Amino acid sequence: MAAKFETDFGQVLPPPRSQQGVTGWVRANLLSTWYNGVLTVMSAAVLGAALWVGVRWLIFDSDWTVIGTLGGQLVIGQYNIESACPGQNCFWRPQVSLLLVTALLGMAWRVAGGGLTKRIAIGVAVAVSAFALLPYSMERMGMDVRLLLLANLLVLGVGWAIGRYTPLGTARWATVSAVGVFVVIVLLLRGVPGIPGLEPVSVIYWGGLMLNLLLAVAGITLSLPIGVALALGRRSRLPVVKVLCITFIEIFRGVPLITLLLMSQVLVPLAFPEDFPQNSLFRAAVVITLFSSAYMAENIRGGLQALDPGQAEAARALGLPGWQTMFLISLPQAIRNVIPAIVGQFISLFKDTSLVYIIGVLDVVEFGRAFIQGNTEYLASAKELYIFLALVFWVFTYGMSYVSRRIEQHLGVGER
Amino acid sequence: MAEMKEAVAGDEIIVCRDVHKWYGSYHALRGITTAIKRAEVVVIFGPSGSGKSTFIRTINRLEEHQRGQIIVDGIELINDIRNIDAIRRDVGMVFQSFNLFPHLTVLSNITLAPIKVRRMPEAEAQQIAVDLLERVGIPEQLDKYPAQLSGGQQQRVAIARALAMQPNIMLFDEPTSALDPEMIKEVLDVMQELAESGMTMLVVSHEMGFAREVADRMMMFDEGVIVEQGPPEQIFEDPQSDRTKLFLSQIL
Numbered sequence: 001m002a003a004k005f006e007t008d009f010g011q012v013l014p015p016p017r018s019q020q021g022v023t024g025w026v027r028a029n030l031l032s033t034w035y036n037g038v039l040t041v042m043s044a045a046v047l048g049a050a051l052w053v054g055v056r057w058l059i060f061d062s063d064w065t066v067i068g069t070l071g072g073q074l075v076i077g078q079y080n081i082e083s084a085c086p087g088q089n090c091f092w093r094p095q096v097s098l099l100l101v102t103a104l105l106g107m108a109w110r111v112a113g114g115g116l117t118k119r120i121a122i123g124v125a126v127a128v129s130a131f132a133l134l135p136y137s138m139e140r141m142g143m144d145v146r147l148l149l150l151a152n153l154l155v156l157g158v159g160w161a162i163g164r165y166t167p168l169g170t171a172r173w174a175t176v177s178a179v180g181v182f183v184v185i186v187l188l189l190r191g192v193p194g195i196p197g198l199e200p201v202s203v204i205y206w207g208g209l210m211l212n213l214l215l216a217v218a219g220i221t222l223s224l225p226i227g228v229a230l231a232l233g234r235r236s237r238l239p240v241v242k243v244l245c246i247t248f249i250e251i252f253r254g255v256p257l258i259t260l261l262l263m264s265q266v267l268v269p270l271a272f273p274e275d276f277p278q279n280s281l282f283r284a285a286v287v288i289t290l291f292s293s294a295y296m297a298e299n300i301r302g303g304l305q306a307l308d309p310g311q312a313e314a315a316r317a318l319g320l321p322g323w324q325t326m327f328l329i330s331l332p333q334a335i336r337n338v339i340p341a342i343v344g345q346f347i348s349l350f351k352d353t354s355l356v357y358i359i360g361v362l363d364v365v366e367f368g369r370a371f372i373q374g375n376t377e378y379l380a381s382a383k384e385l386y387i388f389l390a391l392v393f394w395v396f397t398y399g400m401s402y403v404s405r406r407i408e409q410h411l412g413v414g415e416r
Numbered sequence: 417m418a419e420m421k422e423a424v425a426g427d428e429i430i431v432c433r434d435v436h437k438w439y440g441s442y443h444a445l446r447g448i449t450t451a452i453k454r455a456e457v458v459v460i461f462g463p464s465g466s467g468k469s470t471f472i473r474t475i476n477r478l479e480e481h482q483r484g485q486i487i488v489d490g491i492e493l494i495n496d497i498r499n500i501d502a503i504r505r506d507v508g509m510v511f512q513s514f515n516l517f518p519h520l521t522v523l524s525n526i527t528l529a530p531i532k533v534r535r536m537p538e539a540e541a542q543q544i545a546v547d548l549l550e551r552v553g554i555p556e557q558l559d560k561y562p563a564q565l566s567g568g569q570q571q572r573v574a575i576a577r578a579l580a581m582q583p584n585i586m587l588f589d590e591p592t593s594a595l596d597p598e599m600i601k602e603v604l605d606v607m608q609e610l611a612e613s614g615m616t617m618l619v620v621s622h623e624m625g626f627a628r629e630v631a632d633r634m635m636m637f638d639e640g641v642i643v644e645q646g647p648p649e650q651i652f653e654d655p656q657s658d659r660t661k662l663f664l665s666q667i668l
Contacts, residue, residue: 308513308515310511310513310515311515311517313478313511313515314509314511314515314516314517314574315517316478316504317476317478317504317507317508317509317578318504318508318528318529318533318577318578318581319501319504319505319529319533319581320528320529320532320533321501321533324532328528328532329517332519333517333518333519336519411519412561412563
């Protein structure tokens with residue numbers, strides 16, 4: 001035996017067999033003790049039963065026709081019904097908006113130089129254009145609709161080419177274009193009085209997934225900078241700024257979002273003359289953004305507090321002024337460290353956009369619910385509808401979560 | 417700025433007169449009066465809590481003194497932010513825990529301040545960075561991030577970062593205390609080369625071998641005052657104060 005130890009000394013050896021392979025893993029993780037074994041068997045039984053019930057329902061009992069019946073209305077709500085845009089069909093406006101987004105993605109793909117952005121851009125364009133092939137009758141889904149969907153593939157290439165062959169192919173211009181596209185989309189959907197074909201469509205007809213996405217994009221892009229400003233204000237040495245920021249944060253964090261949404265509809269109009277143009281959706285978007293900003297501010301403040309004070313000291317010792325120390329040294333590190341919390345807030349914001357049903361607009365969830373309530377023959381299909389809606393939300397939120405994980409990897413969070 | 421210029425003896429680059437500093441009610445510096453000459457290398461030592469780090473941190477205003485006068489390169493340290501920024505551009509500092517910026521590459525760590533503060537063209541700043549990394553002996557690490565370097569390499573990058581601002585004075589706050597023994601020498605070698613090149617240096621350190629070899633003057637701090645100062649030979653061979661004797665007997 002002693003000789004055996006001598007030969008092993010200092011050599012690189014593989015780990016013992018019992019810790020490797022499937023059997024090793026099962027033994028170590030599922031059956032390591034008797035109670036672990038009992039837990040494993042019990043969990044397997046419960047999982048198996050749930051799977052059995054679920055799969056049986058999925059194969060034999062579920063009826064997904066309600067999704068097909070609703071179809072594109074889940075995406076645009078009542079936007080193109082007769083009372084929304086009298087005497088014309090406005091379906092093309094959301095469609096063109098989608099094309100603009102796809103073009104932007106193409107441009108971003110080129111600017112980012114491939115990788116994740118490329119996969120997202122191609123994924124979105126392919127998924128969207130695949131809807132053109134849905135087996136609806138031509139009366140239900142006309143050639144114009146299908147062609148506009150297919151055009152996403154073409155437009156993706158156009159966006160890429162703009163990034164490749166024009167001077168707009170820089171990160172700065174891509175950002176400017178993104179803001180521009182958002183503004184154009186809002187104008188397109190809202191309409192411009194006096195321009196034929198662009199008659200205004202009241203915001204009470206905006207709805208479906210389009211509405212959730214619009215609110216989420218506006219909220220996400222604005223709540224981060226507002227949150228940064230609030231976080232800095234809360235740490236300010238100027239007492240007035242500090243107290244104002246604390247008050248704002250604590251009020252918006254302390255009141256339920258639904259209450260804030262209701263107040264925005266009931267109280268804010270009181271502050272304006274009766275004939276002042278009112279836009280309930282705009283107020284809702286502002287409330288969602290500010291609500292999210294309050295949480296964002298606290299996330300970022302947490303990130304700033306976790307920083308080693310030596311970082312700011314080193315920057316000041318190099319002669320960097322206070323604001324450059326903040327924006328070049330402290331904030332980038334603070335934000336990087338709280339990416340999980342920030343993305344959590346984005347995800348939460350996206351899901352919370354459903355709450356705008358409270359002000360009477362039909363977001364994708366409320367649209368489905370209202371449809372089932374108004375068409376009793378579909379009452380039994382509520383299960384399928386809600387499962388489908390859950391899946392839609394999950395796809396988007398999981399996408400956000402995936403992107404954030406990739407960004408964390410790229411920035412080496414936790415490693416440097 | 418002209419009225420800020422103080423009449424000081426020509427070759428005295430730092431002048432401190434009766435400098436006091438309190439943290440709350442704790443009296444950290446209790447009247448420091450000294451002058452440091454151009455190209456002088458001063459090693460400051462003493463027990464922890466003696467005020468030695470606080471003292472060198474008052475020289476670039478990371479700590480504010482509340483009484484007395486500090487004049488650096490002819491500019492008095494007062495609350496005027498322009499004075500402070502001017503002095504910080506002129507005084508480099510190296511910290512115990514390196515304090516490199518972890519989200520920036522080695523190159524960006526070094527070029528950041530020259531570009532943003534000195535408004536140096538990017539190419540020029542990068543050339544300076546490359547030369548400095550060569551000088552501190554790690555020319556091949558430009559594009560790495562600080563966490564990918566050893567402690568000794570990080571501290572040498574930190575020295576290069578401070579030198580990139582082309583300071584007249586360098587402050588070292590226990591530059592080797594956080595390092596593994598085998599990395600201390602590589603940092604001390606860089607500091608020795610810097611001292612020989614004529615840099616004015618204030619070094620808080622207990623590396624007595626370095627002090628004996630490189631220092632022009634040593635200062636023993638205790639309880640917020642300079643207990644004793646003099647050339648290394650005198651401090652080591654013939655210390656005058658009992659506290660210096662006791663402290664040296666404990667660390668040597």
